[in-house]
Amino acid sequence: MKLKNKVAFLTAAAGVGIGQAVVRTFAREGARIVVTDAHADRARNVALAIQKEYGTDALGLGCDVTRRNEVELAVKETIVNFGRIDILFNNAGTNRPSQIADMKDEDWELVINVSLRGVFYCCRAVLPIMMDQKYGRIVNTTSVAGFRGLKAGHAHYAAAKAGVMAFTRCLAMEAAPYYITANTVAPSFIYNEFIPHIYPEEEIERMYEEIPYPRKGAPQDIANTVLFLVSDEGEYITGQTICVTGGSWMR
Numbered sequence: 001m002k003l004k005n006k007v008a009f010l011t012a013a014a015g016v017g018i019g020q021a022v023v024r025t026f027a028r029e030g031a032r033i034v035v036t037d038a039h040a041d042r043a044r045n046v047a048l049a050i051q052k053e054y055g056t057d058a059l060g061l062g063c064d065v066t067r068r069n070e071v072e073l074a075v076k077e078t079i080v081n082f083g084r085i086d087i088l089f090n091n092a093g094t095n096r097p098s099q100i101a102d103m104k105d106e107d108w109e110l111v112i113n114v115s116l117r118g119v120f121y122c123c124r125a126v127l128p129i130m131m132d133q134k135y136g137r138i139v140n141t142t143s144v145a146g147f148r149g150l151k152a153g154h155a156h157y158a159a160a161k162a163g164v165m166a167f168t169r170c171l172a173m174e175a176a177p178y179y180i181t182a183n184t185v186a187p188s189f190i191y192n193e194f195i196p197h198i199y200p201e202e203e204i205e206r207m208y209e210e211i212p213y214p215r216k217g218a219p220q221d222i223a224n225t226v227l228f229l230v231s232d233e234g235e236y237i238t239g240q241t242i243c244v245t246g247g248s249w250m251r
């Protein structure tokens with residue numbers, strides 16, 4: 001087991017996509033898990049389910065990452081229950097596609113707050129704990145949208161995700177003296193059942209057409225990469241963005 005007894009704190013971890021895949025991968029590898037999500041009931045249900053399935057300790061907590069007090073409370077509860085935090089996986093991110101000329105302030109604020117401010121709140125709350133421990137692994141979720149321009153109404157999302165990459169590089173530099181690593185994982189298109197509620201059918205088809213590798217990307221592809229970054233094998237990797245795209249984005 002690669003994460004035996006490590007305590008992992010995850011945001012937006014009770015959905016149908018990447019977050020829950022990472023929860024399950026960490027649980028399979030023996031980590032004690034704090035499943036947080038804006039939907040508290042779902043977070044508790046996922047925690048109960050993985051406790052049963054993997055026999056690992058798990059705690060489910062409501063935590064909207066845009067609310068500083070909820071983030072700080074969830075981190076405090078984690079310390080009360082488990083005494084430390086070894087791994088932080090920031091999964092929360094959202095999109096509400098809109099062309100710039102039509103974009104409402106609320107669209108901009110929602111996307112930036114969930115995808116970028118939330119990462120800052122969680123890192124800031126967890127960092128002093130990891131510094132005291134002289135150990136920590138942080139992975140923040142970005143997107144290839146943060147590298148490339150897209151014309152389908154992703155300007156706020158791309159700006160937030162580019163911000164996550166820049167923020168994480170600074171974090172990596174500040175945290176390195178404490179044996180803490182910080183990296184980002186950048187998926188391209190990873191299907192889940194919620195996707196059709198966000199993107200129109202033709203945009204989904206376009207995203208598939210861009211992938212050279214001959215199968216669709218799955219949440220587990222991202223979970224495998226995150227596992228590598230937080231495991232002992234990934235110790236000397238910090239300040240990096242790992243793209244998991246089936247080749248749809250190449251740098």
Ligand SMILES: NC(=O)c1ccc[n+]([C@@H]2O[C@H](COP(=O)([O-])OP(=O)(O)OC[C@H]3O[C@@H](n4cnc5c(N)ncnc54)[C@H](O)[C@@H]3O)[C@@H](O)[C@H]2O)c1
Binds near residue numbers: 020
């Ligand atoms: N799916 C993709 O194609 C894709 C591509 C690139 C990047 N990403 C990024 O990967 C991450 C996960 O995306 P996913 O599509 O796999 O979804 P997911 O299922 O992993 O996450 C959805 C969950 O996010 C939670 N959530 C939403 N707003 C929140 C908030 N303010 N605070 C806490 N929780 C909140 C929801 O309650 C839901 O349970 C996001 O950061 C997304 O931007 C996804």
